[in-house]
Amino acid sequence: MSRSSRGSPPARASDEEFDVEDVYDELEELEEIVDSPEELEQVRETMRVLRRTRPSRLLGRLNDSFDSRDVGEAIIGSFLFGIPMVVEDGTLDIGRFIAGNALYFSATLLFGFVLVYEILHAVEFEKVEEDLVLGVVPLRLIGIPVIAGVMAIVLMTIWGRVEWTTPLTAAGQVTVTAIVMAVGASLGDVLPGT
Known part of the structure; x- marks a missing residue:
């Protein structure tokens, strides 16, 4: 037949x-x-x-939840983007400058949050239901800035890049570094093959 x-x-x-x-x-x-x-x-x-x-797209797709692999990707992305910021003296100057002006400090924080949000929004992170804390707040939106912030604090402290005797200036310097690290962390989480 x-x-x-x-x-x-x-x-x-x-x-x-x-x-x-x-x-x-x-x-x-x-x-x-x-x-x-x-x-x-x-x-x-x-x-x-x-x-x-x-x-596959330029930006990857997310797993069903923010798990240990995502944390690892965020740490690697933070580190790769953050190293130039940690060693660059310009970061210290910018941090010192925004620390002296509450408006600029707030605008810098907002800018960093919006960047991270938009990167994650490109892969529709808000639709991953298993990734919601209390059914409302996406864990990625909390986890990525926290990972970046902790990495910035630890690296800048142990490598002697900030003086915590002047906490406001140190906070500004760490914030500038953390924002760049958060962008790296979010890209590390969403780019395919990472």
């Missing part, structure tokens, strides 16, 4: 006809209209599976 008489598998849809993002959008719409907890869980499980199987 020939292959054509047995029936051949259906032709695969072309890339123009089939878009994983369209399927994901449809599932999000379905998630809003299902009315039973079992159906909702089925839709969410399908979304989790689809999220894991999305094709």
Whole structure:
């Protein structure tokens, strides 16, 4: 019996006809209209599976939760981005300058937070339900700045880059370093292959 008489598998849809993002959008719409907890869980499980199987993009996809691998990626990203900041004297000058002006200090913190948020938002971190603290705050949005801040404090202290006898100046210097480290940490977490 020939292959054509047995029936051949259906032709695969072309890339123009089939878009994983369209399927994901449809599932999000379905998630809003299902009315039973079992159906909702089925839709969410399908979304989790689809999220894991999305094709590679410039920015990667996130795991279902912020786990030890993500912490490791954030530490590596922090370190790689932070080393030039730690050893550069310009960092100390900038930190000293913003420490003397509350508006500039606050603006610097806000700028750093927005950068990290936007990097994470590019990979839709807010949709990872398992990554929410108390069902509201994404753990990544807390974990990445904390990792970067701790790394900045530790490295700048043990390498003698800050003088804690002047805590306000030291805080400014550590903040400048931590912001750059947080950008590195968030990129380390979201870039594919890291």
